[in-house]
Amino acid sequence: MKDFLRQNGILLVIIALLLTILIGVGTAFMGGNADPLSNVVNTVTSPIRNGIAAAADWAEGVYNYVFRYGQIQEELDSLRAQVAELEDQVREGQEAAKQNERLRELLDLQAKREDFVFESARVTGRSTDNWASTLTISKGTSAGVEAGDCVVTSTGVLVGVVSKVGLNWSTVSTIINTDIEIGGIVTRTYSAGVLEGDFALMGQGRLKLSYLPHSAQLVSGDEVLTSGKGDVYPSGLVVGQVEGIFTDPSGMTRYAVVVPDADLSSLVEVFVIKDFDIQE
Template identity: 30%
Template sequence: MPQFFLNKRLIILLVSIIILVALIGFSLRERSKLTWPEQFVKDTTGWVQSLVSKPANSLAGFFENLQDLQNTYKENKELKTRVEKIASLEAEIQALKKDNEDLRDINGESKTLRDMDPSPATVIGRTPDRWHEMLIIDKGSLKGIKKNMAVVTANGLIGKVKSVNQFSSTVQLLSAMDPKNRISALIQSDTNVFGFVQGYDDKQKVLLVKGIPSGAKVEKGQTVITSGLGGVFPQGLLIGKVVDVKPDQYGLNQTALVKPGADFYDIENVLVIKRLMTQPETSDMSDGKEEDL
């Protein structure tokens, strides 16, 4: 009797395995329709998942909305503080501007390196083979545009006027690979540091500010502007922010890597900047080989 039951169990196990393999093979074959048991199981599973997921998603959404509300409250509080600071800064700037004008009147100084006259212009074309170097604007000599004038966008300096026609002008971007294109720059810190924007790293998308003394303290995040000492550009035009500093190959000077404030690729409207301060003679500013602006 025990041997019979043992054989019976073995036979049942083998039959079960055969049925399981058959069911697996049947379920794996390509079919256009499911069987009614499969449809029932699938529909029931989907209904249960939907029944569970909706309250769970609603609860999760409630907590997410609550968190967003808290973040919005904090951001709103910070923005209000900044707005209050901006209002006080504007009042302080106006007061300082008035004091500066009064002092200039007392000393008989009518102009500074910061004085400028902006002229709006629109980009009407870019040189296809030199997309990252040249663009064309719709203002020329008839509108008072002259060679070497600074060209800026709302976010900062982008280049200078390279050549002028009567009704249009060509602008050379700071990203141009022109070794003669040097711009006198000032790195703002406790003690101002001077250098020259000379070159562009196309891989890192940064400007190279060279000629910085090795002992000068230049740090990441400092603002770089035009110094006004190049003779053509006014002072105070934003160039960008320092992202890194490294010594040159001889170790005598430093080179600052500066992320431009302006986007050289997407440019539609610009301002051509005329410096109001008297410009020195070119022969006094250069040896004839390089242009310092």
């Protein structure tokens, strides 16, 4: 083979040069169409070139993943931090809106009852047993709240009475709790009685207006307010509506079953009446 190359090397070079020239001239004269030899060469080598290009793309992707992973992770961490910051801003905005709404409700309530001194509070807990109906609120002695203070909704509807007080919390016995006794009056007939919780009715979300006179002509839907009798609790607080009237088992008195106007199961914000003027 070496002898062959020594003897014919110059000839082979000349042949290669001639082939190159012929391919170039043929391409020029064929107006851009590939000559047969170029076509064969490109057809054979095209899959190889494509494979090399695909391998190069894959290698570039692997390189970017390996060497840019830290940068990508930093960008993701930065985006997560921005999202968390935006979520905090949204929560702060929502809380500010709620605070403004509470202040507006307090001002509206104060305008309706200028004889009351109110303290707003959030409901932070509810009784979870069947033996009592109580709420826990976010204000206590540090805000001037005392046991015996009435608690109402933003529209002035009676929720209950503060029964226990801590430094920054209080327990409220709702109006259907069995330890409640408040003077009540029916606005249509001026029939007076005592609003009190009843264990059997508590499970139904009701209370009683007891000790009504036999002459009381009540009908379903009559409005019941606090009477203020005894000057312990303020008068004129909306309690609820009469659902029905019944005779006591003793036969001596009558009582009405009252449906509270306050939705005790969904309260979020309440107002404590810390002081009030006695209505003569």
